[in-house]
Amino acid sequence: MKIDARHEQGVTILEPKGKITIGVGDVALREAVGEALEAGARNILFNLSGVSTIDSSGIGELVSAYTTVTNRGGKLKLACLPSKVTDILQITQLISVFEVHDTEAEGLASF
């Protein structure tokens, strides 16, 4: 799993590509969020369009990132969810926890 990081309009955009699953993708996600926060990021937008598979560990990392960023006074939002990521968030009622946008541009404009 690979994560592209970039900055636009004061927002750190993280774009993971591939599987966010136990032992590999979940660790990469945690590290990417940690690096962004260390670099001073306050607001993070996840563009999840390239995610093929996510399991409970990957969902757990998204939740951890959300609480960490929120507790620091920032905001973490999601954009471009593949249908299977939407489905797995809905099943555990997390879709109502995250602010979700259809496009990256819409997500950026919402901060």
Added chain:
Amino acid sequence: MAAEEPQVRISVASRFEHIDLIQIVFDDALARFGLDDDARHWVGIAIREAVANAIEHGNRRDPTKEVDVELAFDGEEAVIRVHDRGEGFDPEEVEDPLAPENLLKPNGRGIFYMKSFMDGIEYEPRPDGGTVVILRKRITDPS
């Protein structure tokens, strides 16, 4: 009805990197028995969760302990068995991930996902040690 002989059986050391291999092999076998792409995605997630639990909570990530994964067809069901060498657990003690106090916890959703994506899930303690998680999925149009 007694389960038929396993179609696929894989034993791996308790390392998370083996989960991809298991999912690929089982995805191929399930495709041959008529599961469509969508169904195989969700069964694949359930298998991933079961094997991850076996490695993490059953075998405590001890790479000298194996996890066995089997696929058999029992009538019109795919039956997947995941056997660890751990000390067992009480599934009734697993917290509800939908409870408001658990919603933002990072852990505790694996069994819930298995129940959501499969038609049945059972736990069978083995006399020789370990637990077998049995996942069942109906196959409506077996080839």
